[in-house]
Amino acid sequence: MRSKLLTVAIAAGLGVTSFSALAATPKSQQPARVTVDAATLQQLQAQLAALQAKVSELESKQEAQADAQIETAKAVNDVQVAATKPTEDLSKKLDALNKLVDNTHVGGTMFFDVSNMSHSEKIGTNPSNHKDGHGATNGTGFDVKRFYLTVDHKFDDVWSANLTTDFNYQSTLSQTSLFVKKAYVQGKFDPLFTVRFGAADMPWIPFVEKWYGYRYVENTITDRSFEGGRSGGTATAGGVGAFGNSSDWGVHALGATTGDNSINYQVSVVNGRGYRNLSRSKSVDAEARFGYSPIEQMVIALGGYSGKRGNDVEDGVPTRTASRGDAMVAWRDKTWGAGAEYFHSENWDDILKYQGTGPGVGVAQGTVKDKADGYSVWADWHFYDQFAVFARYDHVSYKYTTLTDVERELKDKYYNAGISYDVLKNLKLALVYKHNQLDGPFATPYHYKTNEVGFWGMLSF
Template identity: 25%
Template sequence: MASIRMLSLSCALALSLAAPAHAQDGGSSDRTRISGTIFANASDREGDFDAELKRFFVNIDHDFNEDWSLHFTSDVQWVRDSDPTDLWVPHMYLQRRLGQNASLQVGSAPQPWIPRMTKLNGFRYVDSPLLARAGVGSPAEWGVHLKGQQGAASYAVSVVTGSGYKKPTLGDTPDVEAAVDWQLADGWTVVLGGYRGRRAQDRGPGGVEHTATRLNAALAYVGEAGRWGVEGFEADNWNRINRVEPDESRGWSTWGSYRVAPEWTVFARHDRITPSRLLDPGAENEFSQAGVEWSPSRNLRLALAGKREEIEMAGVRRSGNEFGIWAQLNY
C-alpha cells in the first residue's frame, strides 16, 4: 500500500510541474491563471508507515474585467486506510469588487475564521487548524460572502447554508459567520468572530431543538523571523440541532515558530479541546507537535515533525504518536 501511495504522490508531483508549462504552451489569456498546492507526507503512526496525499488543490482564476472575476478550486486527497476521495470543490464563486477595499463573493468561498487562522499560523500543511480538528467549523461554505478593509481593521461576513462544501444541502434558514480583525503596531493582530445557525438541519421530519452558536477570539504576532499566536473558541449545540439534550464544547490552541537561518525554521503547537462539557465532562483531546522546516525556495517547504495526541472519551483514554516528513509544493 505504501508503494502505491508513493507512486500516486510521484504522479501528483509530475502533474503539478507540468501544469504551468501546459498552460503557457496553450497560449492562455493573461486573464486566466492556473496554480495549485500539494500537501503530502510520509510518516510512521504507531508502527504503521505510509505515505499520504493530504491535499491536491488545482486553482483556476479568470478576470472578466477590473470588477468581475471567477475563482475555482478542486481538491482531492488520499490518506492511509482509505480509497481516494471524490472530487471536492471547496471554492467556486463569482466575485465583484466593491471599490478598492471590499468584495462580494457568491458561491462556495472561504469562510471568515478558519482561513484567517491558517494564514496567521503558517503551517497548515503540517496540520489542520483548531476549529477543523474540533469539528466545529468549515473553511468554505456555499452562500454570499462580503469582505473588506477599513484602515487597520478588516472584516468578513458570510451568509451560508451551513452544511459544508463537501455535501452541500439547503435548510429553511441561512447561517451567519462573521469576523473582524485589527492590525496593531509591530505585527500584532487581534481577531474576534462568531457563528450562528442551524447548519441546514432544520428541514425534514426531525424537530429543531437548538441553534448552533460559536464564539472565537485570537491574538497573534507575525514578524520577519517568527510568529506566535493563541486562539480559543466556545461552541454550543454544534451537533445537537435535532437533539433534546444540549451540549457545549471549548478549545484553545497556541503556536509559535522562529526562523533560525534563511532556509530553516523551528515550530511547535499545542491544542486542548473539551468536546462535550455537559454530556461527557471528562472528555478531552490534547494535541502537540514540534518540528523543523527546510524551505529551499518559495515553492517548496519540507518539515520533519513529531506529533502526539491523547484522547479521553467515556472514561477511556487513548494516545498515539506520529513522526515523519510533511511537504508543501506550490505550482
C-alpha cells in the first residue's frame, strides 16, 4: 500500500511539474501538439504494467519482512519470559533461605579450665592422706566443663523453638558426655505470659546464675554437687549431689516486666529427674519463683520446690515429699555486683537413698529423714576497664537421722577468690583459687579438703 501511494505521488508530481513547466513557457516557444499513435500508447501501457508489477513485488517483500520482524519480536519475548522464570524461582528460593537464616540463630557457650587440684582425706584420728575420690582428682588437667550448642528458630511473632546440647569433658576422669539440655517449643503471648513445652530452664538456678555472673567459675550453691550424704561412716561420691536441677522436662510458664518496680515469675511442672533423665512417675513435681526489682539494678526473689523427684513409681517403697525453699537478694550494675542466696531443703536425700533396697525398709524407713540449710554470699568489682576482682563463700549444713533416730550433721564450706579479664566481649578468663572442706559427723568424723588453683574461662558466640 505504501508503495502504491509512493508511485501515485511520483506520477502526480511528474505530471504537475511538466504541466507547470509547459505553462511557464511562452506560447511562441511551446512545442507543437504531438500526436501519439496506437503503437506508442500500447508500449507505454506495457511499461506502466511492468512498473505496477515491480511495485506489487516490492510491497509483498515489505509485508513479508514486517511479518518476520513480528515473529522475531515474539520469539525474543518468549526467550526473555523463559529466562525470567528460573530467575524468579531462584529469587523465591533465596528469599525463603534468607527468611530461614534471619529467623534462626546458632550460638554456643563453652566453660573451660586448666588447673591443679590437691585433695586429701582424714578419717577419725588417722593422718591426712592425698587420695582421689569424692568428686576430686589430684593433679593437673584441662577440662571442658560445659559446651552448650544452641539453635533458636522463630516461626512468627508468637511461636519459636530452642535446642541446646550439653557436652562436657574432664581430662582427669577421662569422661566425655553429651546430653540434650534444652529442647522446647515456646509461645510468647505477652511479656507477662510465655509458655514452654519440653526441657527448659527451671525457675531458680538459671535465674540466680544471671545475677551471680561467674557461673563459668563455679555452679551456684543449689547446683554445686555436695559429696556428703548419709552413706555410713564416710561420704561417698553418690552423696546428695546438687539440691536442684537447672533444666527439666515439663511445662513452664514465665513472664517479666522491665525497668524500676518490675516483676518476674516462673512456674514449672516437671518430671523431677532433671534434663538427663526423661522418665515417668505417678506424680509430677513443681517449682516456682517470684522476683521484684524496686530498681533495675536490684532484685529480691523467693522460690520453692515440691515433689517426689521422679521416684513415685509403681511397687516402690513410699517416700516423703522432697521440698526446697529459696531466697535471694542481689545487686548488679556496670561496676559492682553483690548478692546473698539461702535455701532450706527437707527429704531431698531420703527419696534417693531408700527405695526398698537398703536399710530403712518397712517400719524403720519411717524414722529416716534429712534436711539441709545453706547460704552463699558473693561480690565482684570491675576496678579497671576489663578487669574485675571477685570472691564467694558458701556454707551448707546437712542433717539426717539414723535408723535409731540419732541426728548426724555434715558441714560443707566452700570459697573462691580471683581476678577476671574480659579479653573480648565474648571471651572471659579468670585466675582463681578454690577451697572446699567437708566435715563428717562427730561419731565417725571425717574431713575432706580440696584446694585448686588455675585459669577458668568462658567463650560464647
